[in-house]
Amino acid sequence: MYTGIVHGAYTVTKIRRRPGLNSLSLTLPAVLLEGLDIGASVGIDGVCMTVTSIDGALVSFDAMQQTLSLTTLGDLEEGQYVNVERSAKQGAEIGGHLISGHVDATAELVAIEQPENNCTLRFKLPSDLMKYVFAKGFIGLHGCSLTVAELEKTSGIMSVCLIPETLRSTNLGRLGVGSRVNIEVDRQTQAIVDTVERVLAERELQG
Known part of the structure; x- marks a missing residue:
């Protein structure tokens, strides 16, 4: 779940396109890397994504075909900005409204x-x-x-x-x-x- 208050907009550093799957890599600031592990959920333009690799500040996510078809992630190009939010922690202030990360x-x-x-x-x-x-x-x-x-x-x-x-x-x-x-x-x-x-x-x- 997410609070709907994104941490910022960050550049898509690299996109690796494969049949039925795109791997998106973002360069994130230290404040978003703290405590971030492989398998964690991160909101990317409102889409709940799973961290697949972390290489320094470069964090990668895999977007399956259904996600690419239903959302705007399939239209992304390198250099574009995406909104990023770490998943909400228990006791976190909900400044917006709860967002599931499941785009309609x-x-x-x-x-x-x-x-x-x-x-x-x-x-x-x-x-x-x-x-x-x-x-x-x-x-x-x-x-x-x-x-x-x-x-x-x-x-x-x-x-x-x-x-x-x-x-x-x-x-x-x-x-x-x-x-x-x-x-x-x-x-x-x-x-x-x-x-x-x-x-x-x-x-x-x-x-």
């Missing part, structure tokens, strides 16, 4: 608005996830815990507002129109919606 889908950035000292990003959501997203609710974008500012139900456009610190410390400020981001809906909201739907369906069957 990707969403396309369709508009960027940047009035002075503000930034609003608008994304087109997949239709099957719309029922789990609400204005003022939580959403995970590239591993960042964010609040939904607005949601246009008819168009499926969701807006989030970013403060300067978020733009500085994550890769969201590097996105352009047409970029895709990994999205994870709030699991608590998803559980409530699915439970209500199931109960209503059972009542309807019972007459």
Whole structure:
């Protein structure tokens, strides 16, 4: 599990592409290397990844075909920045909302608005996830815990507002129109919606 407060955006140093598998290597700072072992879970752009090797500051992860197909990790190139978060420890402050690292889908950035000292990003959501997203609710974008500012139900456009610190410390400020981001809906909201739907369906069957 992750807190949704990423530690920073770091460069993809090397990508080794093999049939059905990409090995991603990142150069991480000392603060993220402390206590990091092979087998540990690390959030990479919101995707829960397992450390496969550590060579000094160079840390590697393997992304299987399903991960490459479902998330943006399959589109990465060397030199790009990814958001990184170590897994949450017991007793850690939850400054955002809990993120599992199991991405639901990707969403396309369709508009960027940047009035002075503000930034609003608008994304087109997949239709099957719309029922789990609400204005003022939580959403995970590239591993960042964010609040939904607005949601246009008819168009499926969701807006989030970013403060300067978020733009500085994550890769969201590097996105352009047409970029895709990994999205994870709030699991608590998803559980409530699915439970209500199931109960209503059972009542309807019972007459």
